[in-house]
Amino acid sequence: MLELVDSSSASCRSEYRVRRLENLNYYWVKPIGILNLRLNEKIHIFIDGKEIECFEGEILLWVALDQGIYIPNLCALRERREPFGGCRLCFVEVEGEDFPVTACTKKVKEGMVVQTKGERALRLSRTAFELILSNHPVDCAHCLKSGSCELQRMAKHLKVKLNTKRFKKILRDLPIDETSPLLTYDPNKCVLCGKCVWLCQEKYQIGAIGFAYRGFQRWVTTFNNEPIGGSECRDLVELITICPVGAFVGKQKGAEK
Secondary structure, eight states, X not given: OEEEEOOOSTTSOOOEEEEEOTTSSXXXXXXXXXXXXXXXXXXXXXXTTEEEEEETTOBHHHHHHHTTOOOOOSSOOTTOSSOOOOSOOOEEEETTOSSOEETTTOBOOTTOEEESSOHHHHHHHHHHHHHHXXXXXXXXXXXXXXXXXXXXXXXXXXXXXXXXXXXXXXXXXXXXXXXXXXXXXXXXXXXXXXHHHHIIIIISOOXXXXXXXXXXXXXXXXXXXXXXXXXXXXXXXXXXXXXXXSSEEESXXXXXX
C-alpha cells in the first residue's frame, strides 16, 4: 500500500488526486505536482477488544466496517477524497483522546485502542440521530426503502425509537418530484448526507444538483429548483442506490438493484 505524503514546505508544495482501488492494498495516484511516496507498513490496533491488522494511515471507519464492526454513519463514502463529516454520527472513543472523535476523519496508528460503544460517544451519536429524526417523516410502512433504510439500522444499533419525542418534531413540506422517468425524489426525507451531490458533481461531474439555502431551509435541489426530470441527472439510477434513506427511490420494481 502506498501512502501519499504532501509536504507543505516552500521547497515541496504539491497537489494530487488519489483513489483507493477496492480490495487492493495500494493507491492509484495521479500526480499534478511534486509527490513524495513511502511504503506503508501493517500495524495492529484494537477495536472493542478485538485485535485488527491494518495499514497505518487508513481511516478508522473503514477499518472497523471491513471487520464487521458497525459504526453508524450516513455521509461517509470510500471514494471521497476528503471526509464530508456532516452527519456527526460516527463518534468513537480513542484511548489517549480527551473527547470522542469521528471515525470517518480519524486515521489509525500503531497500538490504537478504540471503543465504539463508549458512553460519551454513544450519547453524542444518539443526540445527532434524534436531531435527524426530529425533521424526518417516519412512515416506514409506506416507504419503498423500508428494510434497507440506514435510519432503521441505526435505530436498532443505538437503541433509539424512530418515533422518538426527545426533540420537537418540525417537518418540511416540500413538493415531491416525480418528473424523472426512473426515480422519485422526496426532499422531505432527505438527511443532507451529501452522497447524491457528490455523485452528480464529483463522480460524474454533471453538476445538476447541489445544496441550496442554509440552516433548517437547507435542502438538495437542482439549479433554480428546476424539476429533476429536466436535469441531466434524471436517468442517474445510482441516485437510488447511493441514497441511504427514502429520498431517492425507483419508480419501477427492481430499480434499486
